[in-house]
Amino acid sequence: MKLSPYYAVSLGLIVALSGCHEPEHHHEEAHKIVVTSPLVKDVTTTQSYVCQIRSRRHIEVRALEGGYLQEIKVKEGQSVKEGDLMFKILPTLYQAKLDAEIAEADLAQIEFNNAKKLYEQHVVSPQEVALAQAKLDKAKAQVQLAQAELNFTDVKAPFDGIVDRLHEQQGSLIEERDILTTLSDNAVMWVYFNVPEARYLEYKSEVAEGTAPAQVELMLANGQQFHEPGVIGAIEADFNNTTGNIAFRADFPNPTGVLRYGQTGTILLKRVEKDAVVIPQRATFEILAKRYAYIVGDDGVVHQREIEVKNEMEDIYVMKEGINPGDKIVLEGIRQVRDGEKVEFEFIPPEEALSHLKFKAE
The missing domain is CATH 2.40.30.170 (Efflux pump adaptor protein, beta barrel domain)
Known part of the structure; x- marks a missing residue:
């Protein structure tokens, strides 16, 4: 049987229209995200x-008197004890000066003894004895000064320490205040x-x-x-x-x-x-130099909240403001949620969330 063209076209339209009215099946599923809570514990921040x-103590060891550097008793890097002899400057002139001052002191002592004896015999006045005493005291002071100058030719360690680089060599002509080494x-x-x-x-x-x-x-x-x-x-x-x-x-x-x-x-x-509130770094995100976290309310609605970090540690933040111990924070799926959106979520304990952190904040 032959179909007329009009009938064939009509049949095709009916089939097409019937296909257009086939019911559609929509599968709208809520975002699946992972949520945890802050953990309150004692943490050590660094x-x-x-x-x-x-x-x-770190000092420059200097020469107190000038002269030829006769001996160097130490080596670079050597440990010394307080009072150890480190350097010796040729003492010839200072020794000669000391000997001369000692001789002057001996002479003054003899003159004082004679004046005292004559005073006891009523030959001289008390003033003569006083002058002899003053001359003796001055001579003794000169001996002490010459002895000090001689002692300055021996440069000793003022405390226990380590000798640094030597600035002068044996035989060098040393001026007063020249640096010999550091200690x-x-x-x-x-x-x-x-x-x-x-x-x-x-x-x-x-x-x-x-x-x-x-x-x-x-x-x-x-x-x-x-x-x-x-x-x-x-x-x-x-x-x-x-x-x-x-x-x-x-x-x-x-x-x-x-x-x-x-x-x-x-x-x-x-x-x-003590009792610090900590959260994973990956549960936070940053916008224009401010840090935020998503908080899930009791009604399942996500809210964006600004937070303040007190200390940053490996993989976690110690919180200062914005997060409370009982809050539910989005850990996985931060980029899938929006502020004010209702979501379905899976909750994991905070101990588990912190036990295997590998990534920083998004």
Whole structure:
């Protein structure tokens, strides 16, 4: 049977229209996100500062008298004890001067004895005895001065320390005040580091409250930690107006002598914060230099909230404001949610969330 063209077209339109009216199936699923809560625990925070290491005592050893350098009793890098002879300047002139002054003193002593004897015999007046006594006292003072000048030719260590580079060689003609070497007392090292004003004010407040950093550690240039703990020994009187910093000094005992004058390192100030509120860094995001987190309300609606970080640690933030212990914060899926959106979520305990952190904040 043949179909007319009109009938064929009509049949095709009916089939097409019937296909257009087939019911559609829409699958609209809510975003699946992972939510956790802040964890309240004791944490140890660390502040690091570049530092310069100095000896407790570091002096220039100078010649007190001029002359030829007769002997050098020490070597570069040698440890010396207080009172050890380090250098000897040729003492010939000073010895001769001392001998002459001793002879003058002996003469004055004889004259005094004679005057005293004559006074006892009523031959001379008391004034003659007084003049002889004064002459004797002056002669004895000259002997002491000459002895001191002779002693200055022996340059001795004023304290226990390590000898630095020798500036003069044996036989050199030395002038008064010439530098012979430097001497460092490295038993205790003074480590200086600069602290910003805000951190300085925090430290003074913590000292007043009795919560100042319990640990002061030193990281050496090779990345290893110095084995002795330190203490804050002093704070300088003035701020540097150019940098806005003030210098702190940490004192470290140095029994093995590892630390030397002029080294550099990093000071680590560690303090324990009780009942700190911490969250993963990956649960936060930044907009125009401000940090935010998504908080899920009891109704399942997400709200964006500005937060303030007190301290940053590896993978976590210690919170100052904006996060409360009972809040539910979005951990996974931050880029999938919007402020005011209702979501479905999976909750994981904070201990589990913090146990395997690998990534920083988005």
